[in-house]
Amino acid sequence: MSTAEPWDVIVAGAGLAGLVAARELAAQGLSVAVFEARERVGGRTWSCAFPGTETTVDLGAEWVAPGHHAALVAEYERYGIELLPDGEAGLPRTWLLDGETLSGDLPLDDAERAAFEAFIGDLVAEAEVLTGQPAFTSSPGIEVPFADRLAELPPRVAAVLSSLATSVMGALPSDVSVVGMLDDMAEIGAKPEPGEDGENGFARSSQRRVEGGVGQLADRIAATFEARLFLGAPIAAVAQDADGVEVTLAEGTAHRARGLVSAVPVNTLADIAFRPELPADIALLAAEKHSGQAVKAIARVAGMPGDAALSMWPPALTGAIGIGTAVAGWDDALVICFGLPETLDPTDPDALTAQLRRVFPEARVVEVACHDWNADPYARGAWFAPKPGQWALLAAFLQPHGRVVFAGSDISPTSLGYMDGAVVSGRAAAERIREVLGA
Ligand SMILES: Cc1cc2nc3c(=O)[nH]c(=O)nc-3n(C[C@H](O)[C@H](O)[C@H](O)COP(=O)(O)OP(=O)(O)OC[C@H]3O[C@@H](n4cnc5c(N)ncnc54)[C@H](O)[C@@H]3O)c2cc1C
Incomplete structure (x- = not known):
């Protein structure tokens, strides 16, 4: 050569x-x-040691869905890189929806849950129309803001869907096309609750991380x-x-x-x-x-349970996932936090502490690792x-x-x-x- x-x-x-x-x-x-x-x-993708430790954290991409990401999994296998067991499936989830604190996978009553499931069912049916089309074909009504589709729903159902969609898309529902959600659903599936395999396409609760970082x-x-x-x-x-x-x-x-x-x-x-x-x-x-503008911060947090997931609407934090006492010798949790640039300065431990305390009053962010992908001239977004x-x-x-x-x-x-x-x-x-x- x-x-x-x-x-x-x-x-x-x-x-x-x-x-x-x-x-x-x-x-x-x-x-x-x-x-x-x-x-x-x-x-x-960017893995590095959390400050002061030998624990690897991912400042960019982190999760792999083995059931759906066959080409990526094949690459990890090819190089002998191991996926970690799924520690995040079924974490107890707390929701802060319009100022109300709720818990559970889906904090909805029976009528709201029926509305949620009907809405997801409609979206899945619509997503199936896309499947089998030439790539990136559009269809009438599809290129509207996702927020438009939520307008008729009961308020709490709309709040849950807005929170989940913002986490999945890394942007507000008003700033993303419905088709972004449909595309995700067509590929990953959209079960409202974790299935037997713990798989929950919409809430992403069952994805795997990589031993030593992606x-x-x-x-x-x-x-x-x-x-x-x-x-x-x-x-x-x-x-x-x-x-x-x-x-x-x-x-x-x-x-x-x-x-x-x-x-x-x-x-x-x-x-x-x-x-x-x-x-x-x-x-x-x-x-x-x-539109993808998510900010991600990995925080060492005292006074917060390590096995906790948090969703918020309206979003200050769009989500936080505790990955337990991941660091040897720590009592503190390592918490992966997501937000949007308008609502969260991920480099500011006090700002993160204030958000986490809305649900966990004892939480105190000790140290933060993050990279600003939006300001990075070679990414300009997430x-x-x-x-x-x-x-x-x-x-x-x-x-x-x-x-x-x-x-x-x-x-x-x-x-x-x-x-x-x-x-x-x-x-x-x-x-x-x-x-x-x-x-
Ligand atoms: C915070 C965050 C969390 C994420 N979480 C996940 C996740 O959990 N799971 C998942 O699957 N995906 C996730 N992603 C998405 C994932 O990181 C990307 O889809 C994937 O890594 C993109 O790979 P790529 O090669 O297409 O682009 P990139 O990785 O962006 O590579 C493009 C390369 O081009 C270089 N470049 C740019 N401009 C120039 C230039 N002018 N000249 C030369 N080089 C240039 C850049 O430096 C870069 O190295 C996440 C992304 C972010 C930012």
């Missing part, structure tokens, strides 16, 4: 999608270079594939001509290849100058950006959540743009927004660029 320029393929971005694409292409004998803006691989996977892929990996190398421009692509880095050097796999997040695409310009639908989504009108734009990413093909969990027809989607789309992009190049 030649490692000299021009490369067969340049891959933009060393998140899971870019790394999987690069590995697959290199395995086919193509010469591949990966340019990654950060000084590390893994993108929105971030190992990117490190392991990067260590094993035969491609050149350039870190600290943000791409500023991509120009195509009859012979190939020229990629210009922010520091000014230019590199040539026969084709390019763009595996950067949708919310950062507008920072790269493409010539010819990106197709209209892609350019529109890149300019508008998706996981993908389509705004109303954006769903149908995604189809454009499945077509090559000349010698450029697209990858990433943000545009994956399966497992959209999840690590699994990154793996699936990385594989698909490797196939697609080979077709473009006739390789």
